[in-house]
Amino acid sequence: xxxxxxxxxxxxxxxxxxxxxxxxxxxxxxxxxxxxxxxxxxxxxxxxxxxxxxxxxxxxxxxxxxxxxxxxxxxxxxxxxxxxxxxxxxxxxxxxxxxxxxxxxxxxxxxxxxxxxxxxxxxxxxxxxxxxxxxxxxxxxxxxxxxxxxxxxxxxxxxxxxxxxxxxxxxxxxxxxxxxxxxxxxxxxxxxxxxxxxxxxxxxxxxxxxxxxxxxxxxxxxxxxxxxxxxxxxxxxxxxxxxxxxxxxxxxxxxxxxxxxxxxxxxxxxxxxxxxxx
Amino acid sequence: xxxxxxxxxxxxxxxxxxxxxxxxxxxxxxxxxxxxxxxxxxxxxxxxxxxxxxxxxxxxxxxxxxxxxxxxxxxxxxxxxxxxxxxxxxxxxxxxxxxxxxxxxxxxxxxxxxxxxxxxxxxxxxxxxxxxxxxxxxxxxxxxxxxxxxxxxxxxxxxxxxxxxxxxxxxxxxxxxxxxxxxxxxxxxxxxxxxxxxxxxxxxxxxxxxxxxxxxxxxxxxxxxxxxxxxxxxxxxxxxxxxxxxxxxxxxxxxxxxxxxxxxxxxxxxxxxxxxxxxxxxxxxxxxxxxxxxxxxxxxxxxxx
Numbered sequence: 001x002x003x004x005x006x007x008x009x010x011x012x013x014x015x016x017x018x019x020x021x022x023x024x025x026x027x028x029x030x031x032x033x034x035x036x037x038x039x040x041x042x043x044x045x046x047x048x049x050x051x052x053x054x055x056x057x058x059x060x061x062x063x064x065x066x067x068x069x070x071x072x073x074x075x076x077x078x079x080x081x082x083x084x085x086x087x088x089x090x091x092x093x094x095x096x097x098x099x100x101x102x103x104x105x106x107x108x109x110x111x112x113x114x115x116x117x118x119x120x121x122x123x124x125x126x127x128x129x130x131x132x133x134x135x136x137x138x139x140x141x142x143x144x145x146x147x148x149x150x151x152x153x154x155x156x157x158x159x160x161x162x163x164x165x166x167x168x169x170x171x172x173x174x175x176x177x178x179x180x181x182x183x184x185x186x187x188x189x190x191x192x193x194x195x196x197x198x199x200x201x202x203x204x205x206x207x208x209x210x211x212x213x214x215x216x217x218x219x220x221x222x223x224x225x226x227x228x229x230x231x232x233x234x235x236x237x238x239x240x241x242x243x244x245x246x247x248x249x250x251x252x253x254x255x256x257x258x259x260x261x262x263x264x265x266x267x268x269x270x271x272x273x274x275x276x277x278x
Numbered sequence: 279x280x281x282x283x284x285x286x287x288x289x290x291x292x293x294x295x296x297x298x299x300x301x302x303x304x305x306x307x308x309x310x311x312x313x314x315x316x317x318x319x320x321x322x323x324x325x326x327x328x329x330x331x332x333x334x335x336x337x338x339x340x341x342x343x344x345x346x347x348x349x350x351x352x353x354x355x356x357x358x359x360x361x362x363x364x365x366x367x368x369x370x371x372x373x374x375x376x377x378x379x380x381x382x383x384x385x386x387x388x389x390x391x392x393x394x395x396x397x398x399x400x401x402x403x404x405x406x407x408x409x410x411x412x413x414x415x416x417x418x419x420x421x422x423x424x425x426x427x428x429x430x431x432x433x434x435x436x437x438x439x440x441x442x443x444x445x446x447x448x449x450x451x452x453x454x455x456x457x458x459x460x461x462x463x464x465x466x467x468x469x470x471x472x473x474x475x476x477x478x479x480x481x482x483x484x485x486x487x488x489x490x491x492x493x494x495x496x497x498x499x500x501x502x503x504x505x506x507x508x509x510x511x512x513x514x515x516x517x518x519x520x521x522x523x524x525x526x527x528x529x530x531x532x533x534x535x536x537x538x539x540x541x542x543x544x545x546x547x548x549x550x551x552x553x554x555x556x557x558x559x560x561x562x563x564x565x566x567x568x569x570x571x572x573x574x575x576x577x578x579x580x581x582x583x
């Protein structure tokens with residue numbers, strides 16, 4: 001007879017009593033576990049989630065840096081390839097922070113295993129924080145990877161590292177949170193792909209990754225200033241060159257405002273159970 | 279009176295186009311083995327989802343071990359283990375990782391002894407370090423059961439646990455769930471296999487179109503609604519007086535329902551009087567399936583609820 005039939009399981013818990021007590025009431029074990037699980041998820045496929053975006057960024061640098069490098073000078077006295085590095089770092093960081101939370105959520109929804117996270121006693125804030133933090137981490141890892149590799153080819157100066165770290169963190173947080181919203185709202189992969197292809201991609205590409213908006217016609221300059229991604233990249237680049245298209249304090253305010261807005265929307269969605277708890 | 283394992287009071291769940299649950303109330307006592315039956319779309323899974331916090335009731339209140347599933351969801355969810363209907367899994371992890379992570383979600387870090395015990399009891403030992411993706415359907419089902427047990431919940435809900443599961447595993451699973459029940463766990467089961475419900479459940483609720491249409495101890499339900507089933511093979515016509523009792527007919531074979539064993543005699547007498555010779559006869563108790571069909575087709579039952 002196999003063990004499943006013997007069922008030698010000890011009495012689990014006496015009637016009426018609580019089940020196994022967690023390690024201290026109000027402990028963050030549940031949150032920490034969800035964060036760990038989310039990190040393990042991308043780490044187990046790090047070739048795809050970290051190495052691949054680094055390679056893509058290097059290809060951008062090689063091709064654009066080589067083709068445009070002789071013709072363009074975005075900032076006075078700055079080599080075009082060096083100018084490109086911070087933009088590429090930030091673009092990869094933003095895209096991967098978004099991809100992390102959004103694809104994790106949509107995969108779990110489609111495979112049905114989101115139920116494992118919805119059944120336990122996790123609050124909506126723990127849920128939010130775990131998905132946002134793991135996305136920040138992946139964004140920063142990819143950003144660091146891109147920087148380390150591209151810096152070997154064209155090293156930009158580092159003038160104000162605090163601004164670099166602040167904009168890197170805030171950018172990853174904003175996109176991680178937008179990824180949570182996109183993952184909750186989307187019911188299918190193609191809806192998520194639409195988010196990625198029609199909002200995130202154009203917004204990053206048109207934010208001044210490859211150029212300084214000062215080189216644009218007034219109308220396009222004006223349009224660029226409506227794009228929150230522009231401020232993230234501009235502020236991030238300020239940390240390297242101590243030059244920027246707008247005052248970095250303005251960029252900081254715009255990015256912080258966007259983050260607060262996005263986080264409020266995401267937390268409200270999670271609190272109400274929108275699309276997750278029918 | 280003890281605190282009920284699960285209590286639902288006037289639970290209503292309305293979707294834009296349909297009312298999935300219409301004022302459902304029930305009380306499941308600690309230690310019970312309770313069956314929730316009903317055709318597809320009757321609201322079984324909706325009710326379970328509300329108990330588990332996977333869906334929110336439009337109105338009404340649900341508690342698990344006395345804890346409200348909305349206002350005191352943390353305690354309510356710690357008291358509840360749910361085996362979902364769909365064969366879901368996380369393809370990134372092994373069996374052991376899956377169970378450790380699930381423990382962590384419930385706030386448990388030092389839970390390896392219990393995880394080992396659950397793994398051993400569900401015969402998952404050989405696959406403990408295999409990736410979830412590589413497991414057969416039956417093995418994945420066992421992992422789902424194990425996941426529902428990692429935090430030792432006093433109340434366990436199994437939503438159609440044996441759908442698409444082979445006979446051997448089904449029997450093993452029932453023996454195991456039976457043990458859990460003997461050890462004091464409350465078990466709530468939804469199933470399409472009425473035979474299983476009849477064997478396992480002490481009490482049964484039947485749902486139809488979002489309402490409870492029957493709820494009583496399995497034995498009483500069978501006694502009250504089933505009666506005796508008679509199959510007759512007749513040479514000659516069926517006496518017209520017996521026509522209302524016919525529940526099934528194929529050619530000259532009739533299945534009749536009579537209220538009690540003593541009534542068998544009057545059926546035989548009626549046939550004799552009509553001059554129809556009986557070629558074959560079978561008498562037996564009807565089972566839960568008959569009761570189920572009867573309840574589901576009887577409009578009076580709906581009103582009675």
